[in-house]
Amino acid sequence: MKFDVIIAGGGPGGSICAAALAQKGRRVLVLEKARFPRFHLGESLLPQSMPILDALGLMPELHRRFLVKRGANFHEHGTGKSARYDFAEAFDRSTTYAFEVPRDEFDEVLLRRAESLGAEIREGWTVTRIVFDGGRAVGVEAKTPEGATQMLPAHFVVDATGRDALHAHTTRTTVKVPRLDKTALFSHFRGAYRDTGDREGDIQIVIFPAGWFWVIPFKDGRTSVGAVVSSAWMKTRAPGESVDALYRRAIQSSDVATRMLQGAEQLFPAEATADFSFRVQNLVGPGWLTIGDAGGFIDPLFSTGAHLAMYGGFHAGDAIHQALTDGDVAPARFAPWEQLIRRGAEMFLGSVQAFYDGTLTEYLFADKPHPFMKRSITSMLVGDVFNGDARWTREIQQRFPAVLE
Template identity: 30%
Template sequence: MSTQVHDLSTMPNSLDVDVAIIGAGPSGAIAASLLHQQGKRVLVLEKQHFPRFSIGESLLPCCMQFIEEAGMLDALNAAGFQHKNGAAFRRNGTYTTFDFTDKFTPGPGTTFQVQRASFDKLLADTAQSQGVDIRYGETVEAIDLTENPRLTVRNEQGELYQINAQYVLDASGFGRVLPRLLNLESPSCLPPRSAIFTHVEDNISDASFDRNKILISVHPEHKDIWYWLIPFSNGRCSLGVVAEPQLLERLQGSLEQKLMSIVNEEPGLKALLANAKVAQECATLKGYSANVSRLATGKFALLGNAGEFLDPVFSSGVTIAMQSASMAAKCLTKQLNGETVDWQADYSTPLMQGVNAFRTYVQAWYDGRFQDVIFYEEPNERIKQMICSILAGYAWDTNNPFVKDSERRLNMIVELCRNPAATPAFAEV
């Protein structure tokens, strides 16, 4: 579907809608679709034009339930993206896998690995086909929350107009529009890290390489440096490395030279990508972890990365985005229908329960505790299924003890893995 074009010169100086959504990425498209299904007047404002590049290309199975909820599953299944059924990890020659169909939590066990440019456009186009109004090339310049939210928007011709809304959802991702405009930015508890990434024509000839799984590799000397390799259906892979900034600064040359030199420090990746050709200009993302002082009020809510972004290591970004979109849409539908909504109790607290579960395992990955669990050679099957559910995105399943009591349960397993002579590792806990 072609991008919808609007002649803004004929528009009035202000528009009245029920919900203004900033950003047409996954959280914005899903939220818009869900609210449109409920008969709400929704307007989506997107600064860029689609397709546009983004990272976060390895979806988690948990996402599929939100895509289905939004009526977008058929379009996704027909798009030809790379099937994904799990995750593979490699460290110092040890290779292990997690099969997302063998997990503790009910729900989809497979998903896709996607080029985000075409994936995000597919979701937005499908929302448009459902009747959602998406306007591209429009920038939110200011917001007034004195009464009902009033947005000042600038179009590509430089003209300003206003949108009067009953509510605003910020789905602007790393743009973080409302946190900037409303001074909601808050330091992340995670240390700053940087990523260098690109797409390659992988030319992988190793028959044992599983294109149905993301491969996460650990640097042989620095356990807090890791690599992603995400196969696509067109013979390409997304390739990236994540490290603390000073560890990447020691590398010499261009971004491409830096990336390939550190990739070649991991023997397994070096062998896999011996014939790879860089197919896209390398890019970098620095200091991406972010937090906010408040996620939602009776006038606005932050979705996905606009609220908090943890780290790309377990591909949680799009899952958190879609989870937040679904939760916010349900709360907002109630509020617009005249029901009372406590945005802290009904949205922020339950959303953060899953985010904080993810955070436990992100922090433990970098300090080595979770790596010891991932690479333990004789795991208990039941415990592995519980861990697998979290890796598959089901971080809101409080029936899973590794979600409900994530830090304590993880530390128990870490102790068992590190001291197998004292107690059988991965015993039922």
């Protein structure tokens, strides 16, 4: 059997792309190396992802399962300063909320939706390479759950393998992102601080000398807490000091994080992931494209990963369907899609780099914030980063240009 599209990876980008293609009647196969549910970071969604999830008929299920997120709060170590960014104050107010989601549950919801729409899902299958013939992708080679190797043909291949970045690492086309050599230490808690009422689902971002914390509340009472720290701070790790001890030391060095976690129960020893920021030189090629983290990962700061993956996956579905209909899957067909995704990613990247060098932080905690700038930052925080013609996007790009090399 030759599939229209084979998608390597069943995370948000792969599942959304599969669902979008299946809705259009395409024969789609998703190969996922893990068995769902499985743990994953990136637990805070952005409002501009909601129209995509709505188009796939998922909003009632998401409201039932997950906590609504209406804003982002920033806290500054040592000064007592806090600033809230209400998503309803963005320039585009068509969607003013998102969800806080345990990714094991959320990702499974997306994968099962793709399956219900007609995509074939095979879990425990590991794609080992994209197969080319005459320079064009014609399928994939994959290992079955039993360890056998199979070649599976397709008219088009999507690399949605996340930070494994199967094709980019195979072709050595990944590039480190300047200024973002960071490590994340993370765990979950029960009984941690959260706001009340409509603000209960707000994400809390706590800045401290070594980096920053995310504090993400879930509907079931758990809270995800991560410390993103510099490589210089990681070098202060004592011989034999465990990741959990290092994590505890990070918490103790932040007055705000210490207060938010006072009396809370840590649910598992902290884990770490390092050096996670990279770019990919080529997102498209003859008969293939990459989506989500497989096409590069910026930083967890503004919860960009799942948003870029879902937005990219959904619009890739449209582009692939039209290309297959026309019988032309040359890279030029996907140039508008690639430009769209790179535009959004680079706006996020510039803002993240400006946060780390202090330029953006000055605006975040301004005593008398300029209304236009506050709405511009809010619009970036909701994920409205793909419209390069808006005045506010040009302002953000000029003030916080992305440094790519």
